[in-house]
Amino acid sequence: MTDLADRPELAPELRLVPHAFRRTFGRPARGVWYAPGVLNLLGGAVKVAAKWGAIVAGDGRDDGLLELVSVNRPVERALLPSGDVPAWAAGVEATGGATLMCSVDLPQGSGLSAAEALRTAVGLALRDLAGAPFEEPRAAALDLPGQRLLVVDTRIRRGEHQRERPFTADLGDLGAALTAYHRAQDPDPEQDAVVRAALRAGARGASTLIDPPGRPAVALVDADLVPAVKKAITKAVEVPPRYLTIVPGPFNTAASR
Numbered sequence: 001m002t003d004l005a006d007r008p009e010l011a012p013e014l015r016l017v018p019h020a021f022r023r024t025f026g027r028p029a030r031g032v033w034y035a036p037g038v039l040n041l042l043g044g045a046v047k048v049a050a051k052w053g054a055i056v057a058g059d060g061r062d063d064g065l066l067e068l069v070s071v072n073r074p075v076e077r078a079l080l081p082s083g084d085v086p087a088w089a090a091g092v093e094a095t096g097g098a099t100l101m102c103s104v105d106l107p108q109g110s111g112l113s114a115a116e117a118l119r120t121a122v123g124l125a126l127r128d129l130a131g132a133p134f135e136e137p138r139a140a141a142l143d144l145p146g147q148r149l150l151v152v153d154t155r156i157r158r159g160e161h162q163r164e165r166p167f168t169a170d171l172g173d174l175g176a177a178l179t180a181y182h183r184a185q186d187p188d189p190e191q192d193a194v195v196r197a198a199l200r201a202g203a204r205g206a207s208t209l210i211d212p213p214g215r216p217a218v219a220l221v222d223a224d225l226v227p228a229v230k231k232a233i234t235k236a237v238e239v240p241p242r243y244l245t246i247v248p249g250p251f252n253t254a255a256s257r
Helices: 012-025 114-130 174-184 189-200 223-236
Strands: 031-041 046-060 066-070 078-080 098-104 147-153 205-208 217-222 242-246 254-256
Touching: 012 031, 012 046, 012 098, 031 114, 031 147, 031 174, 046 114, 046 242, 066 114, 098 114, 147 189, 147 223, 174 189, 174 205, 174 217, 189 205, 189 217, 189 223, 217 223
Parallel strands: 066 098
Antiparallel strands: 031 046, 031 254, 046 098, 066 078, 147 217, 147 242, 205 217
């Protein structure tokens, strides 16, 4: 069987993680799994997949333990179940035995739920390697022609939890629903500044996002207005944000073995 790290038909990023697994553990990975980052709108009432996400590669083990190693933080290993888990692996549940090399190309708190992407990718791997039950999250296939979801990572990270207030979503007008959700929450000043600037620049709607430890936001913007909205937001905040532009589409996960 050809090592996954050496299969030219796989995308480079899907070969990189099996290669890191082989380099670290001295054996080929049995599989590689991918899950996209998820944009949780309106408190999770609407989930939209992004092209950035999490990739894991590895094989099973017989002792029931789950060992996770990060491509970017190789010395911060997690062995689950355990009470001592590095922050990058927080929230992952051990429902089967495996050793997995992990790569997440989303910073935590950026607005695209890096932790959720990693949990999903690990869940897919455990399901295939150990037959563990796992229900994949489902995201919406939004029909928003000519519109973009502009995710704004304010780069703000806070230790205190950001509480989410209850909100009943009316999905008839996503832009109006986003703004209504924002006004029902208790946003940080940076999030509020982003939303106000986006709306002034012509966004159809904008909202705070709950993705601790970050304080991100999102705006629904006509494609031709994206540059102007970015410019207005950058002028309105002290720290230049990171921007991710999403063309809404269907949720997608993948596995190769």
